[in-house]
Amino acid sequence: EVQLVESGGGLVKPGGSLRLSCAASGFTFSTYSMNWVRQAPGKGLEWVSSITSSSYIYYADSVKGRFTVSRDNAKNSLYLLMNSLRAEDTAVYYCAFTSQRAYWGQGTLVTVSS
Amino acid sequence: DVQMTQSPSTLSASVGDRVTITCRASQSISSWLAWYQQKPGKAPKLLIYKASSLESGVPSRFSGSASGTEFTFTISSLQPDDFATYYCQQYNSYLWTFGQGTKVEIK
Numbered sequence: 001e002v003q004l005v006e007s008g009g010g011l012v013k014p015g016g017s018l019r020l021s022c023a024a025s026g027f028t029f030s031t032y033s034m035n036w037v038r039q040a041p042g043k044g045l046e047w048v049s050s051i052t053s054s055s056y057i058y059y060a061d062s063v064k065g066r067f068t069v070s071r072d073n074a075k076n077s078l079y080l081l082m083n084s085l086r087a088e089d090t091a092v093y094y095c096a097f098t099s100q101r102a103y104w105g106q107g108t109l110v111t112v113s114s
Numbered sequence: 115d116v117q118m119t120q121s122p123s124t125l126s127a128s129v130g131d132r133v134t135i136t137c138r139a140s141q142s143i144s145s146w147l148a149w150y151q152q153k154p155g156k157a158p159k160l161l162i163y164k165a166s167s168l169e170s171g172v173p174s175r176f177s178g179s180a181s182g183t184e185f186t187f188t189i190s191s192l193q194p195d196d197f198a199t200y201y202c203q204q205y206n207s208y209l210w211t212f213g214q215g216t217k218v219e220i221k
Contacts, residue, residue: 033208044215045158047209100167105157
């Protein structure tokens, strides 16, 4: 069974940093592109970043230069290092991937507030 | 980037009604489109993938179809548990995009 479990969320002050993790199981992690998607309170879904199986990386303009995505195939894990956090980064962050269909984790809440 | 235009943004309907939501892609995405249902405080739940494939365990009253760059999601007979927000998502490119969402409300 495919499982994606996010962790690392919490309360952080504006300008601070946080590192999210996504532990994957039940599929061959190294062969799939992985993604981060977020949802601000009361808002829609926003794609944040993708990292391919070959480690090509893509970012949304809203996080470019502040967020860094990475993966560790030996640990079946996906990461998102978030620097220079802003209030507007407050959201639930999900990791997800697609094959024919889509698989999502349950999300981890990041709150940026003083 | 591919833009996804979803309509309507809000829909008021009654139990038993047929409900249709549309997403239009700004360019070809083949059939790489998914539909999700989301309830408050919960992760999105996959209902339809590859435009028209029903996710395992999802009731058959949910369906999806495609015509070129226009995608349609239908609930054939709205049930009380179906009042929620629905999103489309394209996954043809590495840069995923989502529709703005459709909130299905009780009429």
